[in-house]
Amino acid sequence: MTVAVKSSLPALVIEQPPRLVRAIRLLPSEATPDEAAILADELSGVTAMVAEKFTNDRTAEGIQRALLLTVGGVSLGLEALIQTETEGDLDAVDILIGEGAEHAFQAGFRLIRELAALPEDSLVSEYDNDPVYAQRRLKELFVDICTADPGESWTGYERYLGQLEQRKSVQEIVRAAEWLRANHYEGPVKDPDLNAEGVIAMAIIFAVEGGARITARTGQREFERFVKAVRKHRPDFEAGWAELMARIPAAHQKVVAQRIDNYRQTCTVLQQIATPASMAQLFTEMENYAGSELDPEYP
Secondary structure, three states: OOOOOOOOOOOOOOOOOOHHHHHHOOHHHHOOHHHHHHHHHHHHHHHHHHHHHHOOOOOHHHHHHHHHHHHHHHHHHHHHHOOOHHHHHHHHHHHHHHOOHHHHHHHHHHHHHHHHOOOOOOEEOHHHHOHHHHHHHHHHHHHHHHOOOOOOOOOHHHHHHHHHHHHHHHHHHHHHHHHHHHOOOOOOOOOOOEEHHHHHHHHHHHHOOOOOOOOOOEEHHHHHHHHHHHHHHOOOHHHHHHHHHHHOOHHHHHHHHHHHHHHHHHOHHHHHOOOOOOHHHHHHHHHHHHHHHEEOOOO
């Protein structure tokens, strides 16, 4: 009888230094001494600029932090500028010699700035548009992604790509909610604070009544009217959702359709609306979905 033996060998760890470091290692064979000296001067200039704007440039610690940010910022830009991954390090050398270190750094910082402009989650407040808060958020994101120790592996570009995908998904949710607010049946809702998931939940739940009327925010009185109408007329939920989807622009249909599919199976408000559940119970359930978009007070 053969017994399988589980290997206790450690997993193979692949070294992945920052792209700038990998490119610098190739300079002796790919660049002239003058080109290497110019690049060194450019990197010193970028580090001084980063120290002035993002760290304390009057301390050794501030300069050290600026160096780590320069390595990561330039590496992030190189990753974005590289055309062929198979020759990535050589491409990086060509970019550094041909375009310069500052060009690569600016390309990397531009990615961070664009990323910081995307919503981090679907709860949006007026502070998200405050310039001081936005600048702080930009700096924190820059430090988080671009701090790169030259002697260690760096995953900043992969983390950037992961955050970019996640934030674009959130942006789709926010934009769908903003469209629903703009088309609210009583007129546009202009509150700067936005619970995007709450707005979408509100619209989907109220859509089961039928008529394709878009409800993006409401209060207790309207919710009670809605519950009584659904209990009395027992509308076809699927027909109501189809009417809603017919009004939704193509750009937002995916987000709304995904949530309809989810609520079709799990929404406790819709599951309990035809039961003897009290209005207070249903209102509490609705708050779990709509959050701040549901006003607990009578208008």
